[in-house]
Amino acid sequence: MGYETLMHGFQTIIEPFRIKSVEPLRITSAEERLGKLKQAGYNLFALHSDDVMVDLLTDSGTGAMSSEQWAAIQRGDESYAGSPSFYRFEAAVKALFDFKHVIPTHQGRAAEKILFSVVGGPGKVVPNNTHFDTTRANIEFTKATAVDLVIPEGKQPSVYHPFKGNMDLAALERCITEHGRDKIPMVMVTITNNSGGGQPVSLENLRGVRAICDKYELPLFLDGCRFAENAWFIREREPGQGERSVTEIVKEIGSLADGMTMSAKKDGLANIGGWLALDDDAWALKCRNLLILTEGFPTYGGLAGRDLDAIAQGLQEVVRHDYLMYRIRSTQYVGEGLLKLGVPIVEPTGGHAVYIDARALLPHIPPLQYPGQALATALYEEGGVRGCEIGTVMFGLKPDGTEAPAAMDLVRLAIPRRTYTQSHMDFVIEVMGRVMKRAKSLKGFQIIEQPPALRHFSAKFAPLL
Secondary structure (H helix, E strand, C coil): HHHHHCCCCCCCCCCCCEEEEEEEECCCHHHHHHHHHHHHHCCHCCCHHHHHEEEEEECCCCCCCCCHHHHHHHHHCCHHHHCCCHHHHHHHHHHHHCCCCEEEEHHHHCCCHHHHHHCCCCCEEEEEECHHHHHHHHHHHHCCEEECCEEEEHCCCCCCCCCCCEEEHHHHHHHHHHHHHHHCCCEEEEEEEEEHHECCCHHHHHHHHHHHHHHHHCCCCEECCCCHHHHHHHHHCCCCCCCCHHHHHHHHHHHHEEEEEEEEECCCCCCEEEEEECCCCHHHHHHHHHHHCCCCCCCCCCCCCCHHHHHHHHHHHCHHHHHHHHHHHHHHHHHHHHHCCCCCECCCCCCEEEEEEEECCCCCCCCCHHHHHHHHHHHHHHHHHCEEECCHHHCCCCCCCECCCCCCCCCEEEECCCCCCCHHHHHHHHHHHHHHHCCHCCEEEEEEECCCCCCCCCCEEEEEC
């Protein structure tokens, strides 16, 4: 609690760590960056990371591990079956989420693939506050339907609500009654709500979802990628929670669910890994069989033992108050800097990223000309800052091949954990200020090549004249 006490007396955000190793950045010119964009088909995923100066594409697996995590890697045991690294990993997960079965996977989307291969299928419907891209894709791959039911405030970037990630409880109940309980294998809640601006879900809302699930005898699963950040927001914003520890809140969150998918590349503070955890014995048996077929033996699940140990240590560090206060406050700092420039963002600022409202900033670019893509490429061209479009490129393509505008067109600036300093963030704010000055001159894009699913990863674009 020392860091929390200290920060109440100072304005400067001091990182609660020292830097032990550094990695050089390659400085590029605007002309060089424009050439790299053209070579990449204007898709920021296709850039070489060496050509990026400040990489905010994702916070997934891109953070810096602690000295204790690197020490844990040295303890890693690479036995094929029954490695002690697995049992340390399992114990660390169960210390926070006491589910009966913990199944390691190489990352979160592998857990989703296994889970929905077991419970999905044609005619099935999976409600969520907002599915993220891989979750939706893995559901739709089984010919099931993914339904988003976030509260109305969650679709309005400039409207303030402390828990904009909340599920619309009335809409959830309507969804269940309209489709029928037998067509819904589970209800999911994503914490924090990544596609909706990294916004948290309240304990009150989770309890409400649990009550509806109990009423209709449906299991509740969490997409728990940023569970610690969500718990911190509950502690800071929800009445009656301010005196509780983050660990206590996380345990209550877990107690409300029947299982979870998890990417440990987020709030596991690791560079790779994830898990599927659940209580149902029959589902767990089927999931483990699929794991063996696609990932590996159940005590390593596609991971090296050293990675399991790194996750186990990361789960101890991520719930510490000094880390979380720094994490949330430093992200808020970027949001405040952008707001001072008049940049429209999703408010309040989320935990892992700042989301710029590209549709509001570039009203002259229609959604089907991808204003988020236009803004993201402009940020890279201007200052070598790589962000990620979260909008019509990512979510506009429907399973039947038709296209429609997404609910919002955002650009996510996802901040890797313990990686960049405040001066890097000041530079990002300055780059955005320069882009703001020429915002009216930015043009939209057309897609000239795309895959049938998850097109944002590999589509090729051409600027409209």
